[in-house]
């Protein structure tokens with residue numbers, strides 16, 4: 001039987017999409033959450049000195065998006081054929097553009113600077129990111145609530161997680177984007193994901 005161990009800090013961060021994939025697939029895995037205080041002892045055991053790291057049948061895989069794409073393929077959540085797979089990856093890459101834009105704001109420690117960065121992002125950049133995602137959902141989603149085809153994929157989980165970070169910054173961020181809101185609701189309604197969301201540790205990011 002395949003064995004999966006996922007090493008990361010006790011935050012959603014770069015590991016949460018993979019955790020959501022495990023949840024959606026109903027696949028057991030060891031969710032190893034390293035505290036910052038014990039990280040120095042682990043760092044040298046990680047191939048690139050960073051996490052997340054997935055240990056699959058004893059071999060370590062690095063890079064969060066690679067890990068998520070591997071798990072999606074393993075669990076048939078990456079698209080039903082080669083072209084669907086490419087559509088899913090196009091959505092994931094578009095979500096990554098959004099995540100890259102919000103990460104520096106979330107990390108800014110100076111409250112004044114953070115506020116200014118957020119206002120600039122909300123007024124100048126956010127709507128383009130969300131419009132791009134809605135365009136892809138309508139283009140690939142066959143008129144339904146999922147980003148690609150007519151069932152849940154990595155694309156939906158990637159946006160679900162990024163959407164949470166966005167909503168934590170601005171609760172109204174998706175108000176003008178009903179399709180994206182509906183897409184996140186569909187993810188939350190998935191019975192295994194709903195159970196995971198009820199039980200996962202609550203963390204700051």
Ligand SMILES: N[C@@H](CCC(=O)N[C@@H](CS)C(=O)NCC(=O)O)C(=O)O
Pocket residue numbers: 013014043049050051052062063064065
């Ligand atoms: N490109 C890598 C980046 C990994 C990364 O930056 N990991 C950070 C946590 S989000 C880390 O391990 N930081 C601790 C360190 O570098 O010592 C990925 O996506 O997995």
